[in-house]
Amino acid sequence: MRVTVTHLHSVPTWTARQGYCHRATRAFFERHNLDWLEFVRNGIDEEALTATGDALALRLVEHAREVGDGQ
Template identity: 50%
Template sequence: MKITLKHLHTIPGTGKKPGWCNTKARDFFKRHNLDWYAFRHGGIDEQDFLATGDGLALALVEWAHESERIEQERQA
């Protein structure tokens, strides 16, 4: 599954408002050698996030799956 900006900007529970801000996200991407440009222009595979072993990355992948499940239920 591709993790996208939609997932990044809507993940709940990371602060007063949902989502990560772009500044902190860019820091995270740099720290884990993830391609911020590619992510912003189409997303990157969840395996790239999982490979970091970072708890925030794991939470983002879980949220992406949950948000897609919610979206499918809305469309049913």
């Protein structure tokens, strides 16, 4: 499955706000040698995010699976 920026914006968080912060997500992509601009344009395969083992990335993948493509 492709995880998209729409999923990033709609993932429930631990605060009253919805979605993950772009600044922090860009830093995450840089730390894990993932292409931020490619993600924004076309999404990213869930396997690339799960391979990081990061709890927030895993939650994002889980959310994407729950809502699917029909945001």
